[in-house]
Amino acid sequence: MLYFGKQIIEISFALWHLPESLPRGLRGTTFSKMSASITGLLKPWTPRVFLVRWSRYNPYYLEPEPRKEVYHIPETELTPEQKEERELKSVRPIKAATNSVTSSVFNDPVLSKFVNMMMKDGDKIIAKGIITQTLENMKRKQVEKYHKAPEGKKAEIECNPYAIFHQALENCKPVIGLASIQKGGKFYQVPIPLTDNRRRFLAMKWMITECRDNKHRRTLMYEKLSQELLAAFSKEGNVVKRKHELHKMAESNRAYAHYRWW
Amino acid sequence: MAASSGRTVGSFLWKCGNFCFNFNTVSSNLTRQVLSRQLCVSAVFHRKNLAAAGPEKFSEEFIKKQVEEFNIGKRHLANMMGEDPETFTQGDIDRSIAYLFPSGLFDNKAKPLMKHPDEVFPKQRAVQWGADGRPFHFLFYTGKQSYYSLMHDTFTKALAVEKHQDRLRGKGLFTQDAKQISLVGSRWLLKEELEELLVETISDHDYARFIQLMERLLSLPYCSAEEDFVQRYRRQLEIQSSKQQVQPLQYDQHGVAYSTGDGRRKTATGTVLLRDSGSGSISINGTNYVHYFPVLQDREQLMFPLHFMGVLGRFDMQCSVSGGGHSSQAGALRLAISRAMLSFLSEGQVETMRQAGLLTPDPRIKERKKPGQEGARRKFTWKKR
Numbered sequence: 335m336l337y338f339g340k341q342i343i344e345i346s347f348a349l350w351h352l353p354e355s356l357p358r359g360l361r362g363t364t365f366s367k368m369s370a371s372i373t374g375l376l377k378p379w380t381p382r383v384f385l386v387r388w389s390r391y392n393p394y395y396l397e398p399e400p401r402k403e404v405y406h407i408p409e410t411e412l413t414p415e416q417k418e419e420r421e422l423k424s425v426r427p428i429k430a431a432t433n434s435v436t437s438s439v440f441n442d443p444v445l446s447k448f449v450n451m452m453m454k455d456g457d458k459i460i461a462k463g464i465i466t467q468t469l470e471n472m473k474r475k476q477v478e479k480y481h482k483a484p485e486g487k488k489a490e491i492e493c494n495p496y497a498i499f500h501q502a503l504e505n506c507k508p509v510i511g512l513a514s515i516q517k518g519g520k521f522y523q524v525p526i527p528l529t530d531n532r533r534r535f536l537a538m539k540w541m542i543t544e545c546r547d548n549k550h551r552r553t554l555m556y557e558k559l560s561q562e563l564l565a566a567f568s569k570e571g572n573v574v575k576r577k578h579e580l581h582k583m584a585e586s587n588r589a590y591a592h593y594r595w596w
Numbered sequence: 597m598a599a600s601s602g603r604t605v606g607s608f609l610w611k612c613g614n615f616c617f618n619f620n621t622v623s624s625n626l627t628r629q630v631l632s633r634q635l636c637v638s639a640v641f642h643r644k645n646l647a648a649a650g651p652e653k654f655s656e657e658f659i660k661k662q663v664e665e666f667n668i669g670k671r672h673l674a675n676m677m678g679e680d681p682e683t684f685t686q687g688d689i690d691r692s693i694a695y696l697f698p699s700g701l702f703d704n705k706a707k708p709l710m711k712h713p714d715e716v717f718p719k720q721r722a723v724q725w726g727a728d729g730r731p732f733h734f735l736f737y738t739g740k741q742s743y744y745s746l747m748h749d750t751f752t753k754a755l756a757v758e759k760h761q762d763r764l765r766g767k768g769l770f771t772q773d774a775k776q777i778s779l780v781g782s783r784w785l786l787k788e789e790l791e792e793l794l795v796e797t798i799s800d801h802d803y804a805r806f807i808q809l810m811e812r813l814l815s816l817p818y819c820s821a822e823e824d825f826v827q828r829y830r831r832q833l834e835i836q837s838s839k840q841q842v843q844p845l846q847y848d849q850h851g852v853a854y855s856t857g858d859g860r861r862k863t864a865t866g867t868v869l870l871r872d873s874g875s876g877s878i879s880i881n882g883t884n885y886v887h888y889f890p891v892l893q894d895r896e897q898l899m900f901p902l903h904f905m906g907v908l909g910r911f912d913m914q915c916s917v918s919g920g921g922h923s924s925q926a927g928a929l930r931l932a933i934s935r936a937m938l939s940f941l942s943e944g945q946v947e948t949m950r951q952a953g954l955l956t957p958d959p960r961i962k963e964r965k966k967p968g969q970e971g972a973r974r975k976f977t978w979k980k981r
Contacts (some may be wrong), residue, residue, distance in 0.1 A: 430954075430956040431952060438900075458893070459891055
């Protein structure tokens with residue numbers, strides 16, 4: 335079911351027994367507890383029971399798709415799943431696109447997430463400024479390296495700051511994580527698989543904390559960030575070291591892996 | 597005596613039909629013989645689902661007579677209003693009644709009413725047992741015979757499909773990708789609608805079990821054989837894009853097309869005048885947009901609808917915005933621009949804009965502060981003593 339996590343009280347008990355694996359996406363969504371008319375679902379909404387993470391959108395709303403190219407695919411090249419998704423979107427209301435999202439080619443969801451994580455006290459202008467300066471700095475360094483390099487090595491030097499950022503982040507993402515599980519009165523560090531979101535979050539968090547804490551006081555943030563990102567791009571630096579340490583810890587605690595029950 | 601909260605006017609019209617010969621009414625013998633008895637419809641009939649409320653209140657011949665009288669009364673009414681009796685719709689009936697019997701009452705249920713008897717008298721079941729007292733249906737003593745017989749039917753169909761699949765497996769013709777029933781644009785019947793269909797009350801648990809059984813039927817690969825049966829219990833959802841109100845395009849004295857739109861976000865409101873002049877200049881509250889929005893993100897938001905539709909340099913915009921902060925003003929203007937652009941676009945483009953999230957007003961607002969806490973989420977400092 336789509337929204338088990340959000341609408342707990344609203345669902346009648348019998349729905350817990352519904353088949354968990356619905357083979358085709360969103361077949362026969364049930365509305366047994368909702369009002370008799372669908373128009374009640376289309377207004378700004380406050381849930382009857384407030385969970386910690388709730389939103390003003392009714393769970394009936396779908397996420398928007400702001401990219402242009404998705405809508406230019408002709409009918410013939412769509413897979414059956416995409417066709418079904420299109421039909422579903424035509425009958426469901428869609429949420430509004432957020433402020434940080436555009437259809438432009440420069441809009442990068444990973445970069446937006448990084449900017450939000452850098453942001454302090456809601457000051458996005460400063461955070462975005464730092465990131466822009468970081469990217470510029472990285473480009474300058476790489477172009478300098480490019481011009482100094484001999485002919486054979488020029489092709490290997492990556493100058494696109496966005497590509498460097500993505501690759502550096504990929505190199506920082508841990509593959510396996512640790513969870514503290516209590517068993518028999520003691521807490522053990524148990525290796526667990528991580529979801530993609532969690533991995534991305536950890537990589538970004540480590541990058542930012544590393545730059546804030548472990549650098550020389552006088553260097554500016556963008557300078558620290560560009561140094562760290564370039565190091566991570568070539569798989570050196572403290573963040574990648576931290577990732578390796580986590581992997582080693584997980585490997586050493588392999589014996590407790592069976593403590594995980596999910 | 598039960599308060600009469602609605603009177604069917606059909607009988608009243610027969611009186612008119614009898615007297616108003618100068619209206620060229622076709623007064624058949626039937627109408628003259630019909631008694632001018634007035635019908636009182638009690639308040640109870642406005643409650644839904646009367647079927648289980650007790651023994652039959654109206655016999656079948658009574659309902660049939662009501663239907664005949666309604667149809668004849670409808671023709672009389674059409675003649676009275678000077679319309680064609682063949683193409684007289686329910687909407688026309690309502691309008692004529694409102695015209696002939698103007699009512700100063702506010703409650704709609706108290707006003708004169710002329711509708712088809714099926715809508716006035718609730719669906720009820722005929723007597724379920726014969727002269728010897730023996731019930732007709734074998735599930736009568738369950739109390740919910742239609743519901744249980746429906747469950748039995750569905751399960752029988754599921755078994756039949758499974759048998760068919762086993763036969764195919766035996767012949768070696770079984771494939772996982774048989775043609776499936778398309779469920780995307782429809783929803784299951786709601787509990788109230790199912791009750792109406794079955795003419796009896798069912799509980800939430802019953803309803804959930806019914807849906808569960810239908811889902812199980814649908815999980816079988818060869819269920820497309822029972823598509824008609826399944827579709828009987830599904831309702832089509834309406835297409836969302838048809839709800840967008842698109843203003844028609846206006847032209848000013850030089851023949852240039854223009855349109856207006858307004859939008860709101862948090863506490864900011866903005867209006868936009870979009871002109872199809874081809875220069876691409878934008879002015880906000882009299883100043884250039886570059887000076888009004890020094891932040892790149894806000895300017896990107898202004899350009900989002902234009903870039904999405906590929907009309908970046910085409911429109912001239914005069915915007916006015918007030919309230920909120922810079923971000924919410926940009927959001928308000930983005931919504932206003934998208935709405936103004938709708939007049940210039942085709943249906944398919946309107947739908948793509950809606951799916952990109954440009955046409956939904958953002959409902960997010962500042963969360964209120966709660967008593968006993970410092971802010972919306974922040975609690976007071978915890979003190980041990």
